Amino acid sequence: xxxxxxxxxxxxxxxxxxxxxxxxxxxxxxxxxxxxxxxxxxxxxxxxxxxxxxxxxxxxxxxxxxxxxxxxxxxxxxxxxxxxxxxxxxxxxxxxxxxxxxxxxxxxxxxxxxxxxxxxxxxxxxxxxxxxxxxxxxxxxxxxxxxxxxxxxxxxxxxxxxxxxxxxxxxxxxxxxxxxxxxxxxxxxxxxxxxxxxxxxxxxxxxxxxxxxxxxxxxxxxxxxxxxxxxxxxxxxxxxxxxxxxxxxxxxxxxxxxxxxxxxxxxxxxxxxxxxxxxxxxxxxxxxxxxxxxxxxxxxxxxxxxxxxxxxxxxxxxx
Numbered sequence: 001x002x003x004x005x006x007x008x009x010x011x012x013x014x015x016x017x018x019x020x021x022x023x024x025x026x027x028x029x030x031x032x033x034x035x036x037x038x039x040x041x042x043x044x045x046x047x048x049x050x051x052x053x054x055x056x057x058x059x060x061x062x063x064x065x066x067x068x069x070x071x072x073x074x075x076x077x078x079x080x081x082x083x084x085x086x087x088x089x090x091x092x093x094x095x096x097x098x099x100x101x102x103x104x105x106x107x108x109x110x111x112x113x114x115x116x117x118x119x120x121x122x123x124x125x126x127x128x129x130x131x132x133x134x135x136x137x138x139x140x141x142x143x144x145x146x147x148x149x150x151x152x153x154x155x156x157x158x159x160x161x162x163x164x165x166x167x168x169x170x171x172x173x174x175x176x177x178x179x180x181x182x183x184x185x186x187x188x189x190x191x192x193x194x195x196x197x198x199x200x201x202x203x204x205x206x207x208x209x210x211x212x213x214x215x216x217x218x219x220x221x222x223x224x225x226x227x228x229x230x231x232x233x234x235x236x237x238x239x240x241x242x243x244x245x246x247x248x249x250x251x252x253x254x255x256x257x258x259x260x261x262x263x264x265x266x267x268x269x270x271x272x273x274x275x276x277x278x279x280x281x282x283x284x285x286x287x288x289x290x291x292x293x294x295x296x297x298x299x300x301x302x303x304x305x306x307x308x309x310x311x312x313x314x315x316x317x318x319x
Contacts, residue, residue, distance in 0.1 A: 012176040013172065050172065051114070051115055064098060068115050069096075069116040070095075074090070076108070077104055079103075081102035092157060095194075116186075156197050222235065223258075223265055228287060266288040270284050
């Protein structure tokens, strides 16, 4: 990296950082917790935006409507959030989700940190193909999309990936210079940084490598025990998955998606009640989770080829 180009870029970022903080403080000086909005950082339609946190940092607590990839560039910095405090060494990366109340303090008077701000849905779409092998990281990104107030954070030890600093310096220069295709370069560099996150999780949390496979039994057991009341959203939330991911993963493991599995478990329970009790079919429909008897009747006939009443009669004739 050319030293002069880098210093020129750092100076440009420092001037921009001062403007951003002045704008933020003047607009929200009376608010206990400030709000950073992506639309106020960037005037264009870019999906990613690189900016500096200058010496002194952003000691005031704030939240943002984008995810933030934080990188102490010269000296350490501290992230304070709701009773917790995390000190980041030079070269570390910290991934902060939207909605998390926090403040960033840069320790050294000559120090600074950099952030890459990202619009979540667009970023996830771009990264999903290269990160599908790492379920913990995908779960984090998907939880950000489905629940903007998720309070997860992730730390990447930069000392494990020496090339990360070079990537950040290139991002610093590219975002200041805005040369031809700089947006594509930024997307590629951030994709590589986040892939490092995924690799770190894979290497240091081997229990997560099997993904949902090791938990399928627990999920199926829960669905059977709560077939009458559970939903895809509720089950996904209980086990820490995005609903779309859970349904697709169950299909991979069992050959059926969530709705198909749940319907089958409800029908099994209904069949047992029809065979062993004298409860009216309408009561059984309600007991296994159907608010409308017509819906239960249709599904039962599709499953068993006869109506609930006919099925009960057939079973009793065999006894």
